[in-house]
Amino acid sequence: xxxxxxxxxxxGPLKTALYWLLIVLLLPWIVLYLxxxxxxxxxxxxxxxxxxHRDGKFILFVYSDNPRWQSRIEQQLLPLVREHAIVxxxxxxxxxxxxxxxxxxxxxxxxxxEFNPLAIVYINLAHVRVFRFFKAFRESRRGRPxxxxxxxxxxxxxxxxxxxxxxxEHAA
Numbered sequence: 001x002x003x004x005x006x007x008x009x010x011x012g013p014l015k016t017a018l019y020w021l022l023i024v025l026l027l028p029w030i031v032l033y034l035x036x037x038x039x040x041x042x043x044x045x046x047x048x049x050x051x052x053h054r055d056g057k058f059i060l061f062v063y064s065d066n067p068r069w070q071s072r073i074e075q076q077l078l079p080l081v082r083e084h085a086i087v088x089x090x091x092x093x094x095x096x097x098x099x100x101x102x103x104x105x106x107x108x109x110x111x112x113x114e115f116n117p118l119a120i121v122y123i124n125l126a127h128v129r130v131f132r133f134f135k136a137f138r139e140s141r142r143g144r145p146x147x148x149x150x151x152x153x154x155x156x157x158x159x160x161x162x163x164x165x166x167x168x169e170h171a172a
Contacts, residue, residue, distance in 0.1 A: 044108055047101040048122035057086055058162055062106055063117035064090035069137045073117055077152065081119075081159055090116045121158055131155050 052058040114134035121129045136148035
């Protein structure tokens with residue numbers, strides 16, 4: 001005996017009209033938000049580019065005085081990047097100038113998850129790479145250091161490649 005497909009439930013005309021009204025009302029706000037977010041990212045990239053060209057700083061590094069990572073960061077990572085980085089200490093965030101482009105860049109790319117410790121590397125106007133160290137430090141503390149070592153190596157490799165590219169650009 002053939003079975004009949006269950007009948008599709010039809011939306012009433014009022015419900016359909018409400019869905020369309022909701023879409024029409026929300027769509028401009030979504031487009032506005034996405035456009036503003038794109039423009040904000042572009043302005044921050046331009047600030048990064050200007051800083052990289054003027055002062056050779058193409059990294060924004062954020063960390064805190066947390067004993068889980070403070071000594072490793074200050075002894076191993078910061079010496080590698082200090083002359084090319086703007087460093088923000090999350091523990092001193094109450095003293096940050098919220099209008100500075102570096103703090104705005106941190107909030108833009110740092111988001112609200114795993115943002116400490118974090119490195120934002122400006123590569124070019126179209127590309128910024130974010131390194132989130134939080135999980136890797138947590139895993140390392142639990143006896144699994146491989147991810148932290150891999151992330152640090154990727155970070156160091158990108159920093160060194162960017163330094164070489166900047167040196168070649170300035171030499172030309």
